[in-house]
Amino acid sequence: MAEKSFKYVIVGGGVSAGYAAREFAKQGVNPGELAIISKEAVAPYERPALSKAYLFPEGAARLPGFHVCVGSGGERQLPEWYAEKGISLILSTEIVKADLASKTLVSAAGESFKYQTLVIATGSTVLKLSDFGVQGADSKNIFYLREIDDADQLVEALKAKKNGKAVIVGGGYIGLELSAVLRLNNIEVNMVYPEPWCMPRLFTEGIAAFYEGYYQNKGVNIIKGTVAVGFDTHPNGEVKEVKLKDGRVLEADIVVVGVGAKPLTTLFKGQVEEEKGGIKTDAFFKTSVPDVYAVGDVATFPLKMYNEIRRVEHVDHSRKSAEQAVKAIFASEQGKSVDEYDYLPYFYSRAFDLSWQFYGDNVGETVLFGDADPNSATHKFGQYWIKDGKIIGAFLESGSPEENKAIAKVAKVQPPATLDQLAQEGISFASKI
Incomplete structure (x- = not known):
């Protein structure tokens, strides 16, 4: 296969990639210089929609409605937008090998891509119950939510299991947002998590007490202090029951799991410096390798306000870090400088x-x-x-x-x-x- 060569390549097609593309266009990237390589089949979109409006029983969000950059009030970047700007959108293409020394990426299909400057925007992947050795975790109708394909499968299951029973495993963002949206779909919901209260990484007991009470008023049954340890299935392989560590057994037509995510850094292991589970960068998202930048979930960066190194998993940082990196790339080419990234951590959620x-x-x-x-x-x-x-x-x-x-x-x-x-x-x- 012919090798393709670009001045700039963004690997990953999530929120960061879309916002980086917008900044590249603002900075005056020339047609043919930039490529985005994504394993997803669609142009970058605002991922938070998947756990909210995408699953609404009526008036659900659908593409092209939530392509980036509508999530921050910007112009919606349809596939045509990339074509107009001369940006190559290379979709349904998974990169399986990255050689940073020779500046080469190789896809699952064996295509080679050369770059001069690389932006790593690979994001995170969900932790699966099979990662923890949970028995029966590969049963049908156990869902995870990270990409639009996952959301489409869940939408189909909701149609097939009208007024059915769901078990949500996990009491974080995904657990809370999906419990709410499944109740809107008239699904009976049990939410199970091991911690003493929901969203323990952010909420205090006082904050959590409000949401737990509110959710219970909306018909969500909350089971704390235990975990799913196994699944029983119907003869067709679909999940039937969820076995909990405390001995309880819950009926389920659908199980949705939200137990965390891990940054996708595997491609770059041993080639870049890592810290706190991510790729270590400076305040311009430059990594330890020249001409390689890392943004969004995969970047461990200096958080200036608190004078420490952190990794932040949130859409707001995915957008802003991408913009910062692209500004820094153009500034360094012109022998100029940009201000250091000075980020105020921000998190939000909407449900009911x-x-x-x-x-x-x-x-x-x-x-x-x-x-x-x-x-x-x-x-x-x-x-x-x-x-x-x-x-x-x-x-x-x-x-x-x-x-x-x-x-x-x-x-x-x-x-x-x-x-x-x-x-x-x-x-x-x-x-x-």
Whole structure:
């Protein structure tokens, strides 16, 4: 097969790739210089839609509606957009070998791609129950959600198992968002997770108590402190029952698993420096190998605000890190420099009629404010995190756009405050900053 050669190659076709492409176009990339190589069959899209509107029983989101960059209010980049800009969108092509020394990538079909500058945007892959040796984990109707193909299979199962029973394994983002959307589809839901409360990496017990109560009011049965250890199947291979470690057995027509993800760095093992499970980069997303950059989930980068090295799995960072890397690539070619990446961690979720945002870091002492009663008609509450007498993190449920901006500002500025003061003033403290 003929070798294809490009000045720039992005490997991976997720959110980062789409936002990087937009920045390449802004910076004046010439037609024919840039290629995106993706194992998915579709142009880059906003992945968060898959666990939300894509699964709605009515008015569901479908492509081309959520191609990037609509998630941040930008222009929607249809396949034609890439063609107009002279960007080669090489889809359904999995890279199986990367030789950074010779600047060559090889696909599963044996095609070779040469580059001068590489952007690694391979993202994450889901952890599977088979990775943990769970018996029966390969049964039919056990689903994971990472790519649009996964979502399509789940949509088909929801149609086939109308008003059926589902078990959601995991109490993080996927668990909470999918429990909500399956209830909207009138599916009976059991959500199972081993931790003492949901979203333990971010939520405190106080925050989690609201969501657990709210979800239970919506008909989600929550089972904490145990894990799925096996599955029984019907003769056709479809899952029938989920066996839990505590001895309980749950009926299930559908199982959805959300137990975490791991960055896809395998292609580059032993060729680039790694740290904290990702590829180590500087504040411009340059790796230890010249002309190789890493962005999004796979990058472990210096988080300037907290003076430490971190890896961040979130769509907001996927977008912004991609833009930063491309700006840095063009600046270095022109002998110029760009500012270091100065990222404020940001996470959000939407489910049912709820919507929360979090900014900053969740360490230190905490104070919960507002109405966090899951039975209340006017639920609106938040939490601050204080360390060394300063606010370093802020969470808000059901905030207005102005209030969400205010908590972002408070987490960035880190004003001094006391727990008593914050308990009294609540969101109004942030709104004054």
